[in-house]
Amino acid sequence: MPTAAAARGPWSHPGTAGGLHQFRTVLEKIRVPRPGAGRPRKKPDSVAADKGYSNHPRRDYPQRRGIRHTIPEKTDSQVARLREGSRGGRPPSFDEERYKKRNTVERAINKLKNSRAVATRYDKRGYVFLGTVAAASLIIWLRS
Structure with missing residues (x-):
């Protein structure tokens, strides 16, 4: 009898399945303000x-x-794709300069997590946590 994890499909690890759902949720909630x-x-x-x-x-x-x-x-995906030869398809596009800018975001999140309340998320409600993140961001800005 298949387990619940096996019933979810090839991405049977719960973290992977949840990560895909969260990835979609985050992308769907993005709102980029227009200049005007x-x-x-x-x-x-x-x-x-x-x-x-x-x-x-x-x-x-x-x-x-x-x-x-x-x-x-x-690396393992790249090796598998190359092993397939021409049937493996083209490598996915990758902009190395754009990827380097991702480090700025990672460092900002790391600074936010220096605040204990942000790192452990004591707040139960999202709007309270958002206020905690805003206060921690303000402290980081004032110290710099």
Whole structure:
């Protein structure tokens, strides 16, 4: 009898399945304000992610929505693709300069997590946590 994890499909690890759902949720909630009047755009120009997001569904989703993505290919995926030869397809596009800018975001999140309340998320409600993140951001800004 198949387990519940096996019933979910080839991405049977719960963290992977939840990660894909959260990835979609985050991309769907993005609102990019316009410089002037008008509704905010619902999709960013591009998305940068680490190798953990390099599987096929996570690459497909932004591509279907017309969002450029910069996600490095895992070494084992690259080896498997090259082993297939011409049937393995082209390597996914990767903009190395754009990926380097991702480090700025990672460092900002690291600074936010220096605040104990942000790192442990004591707040139960989202709007309270958002206030905690805003206060921590203000402290970081004032110290710099």
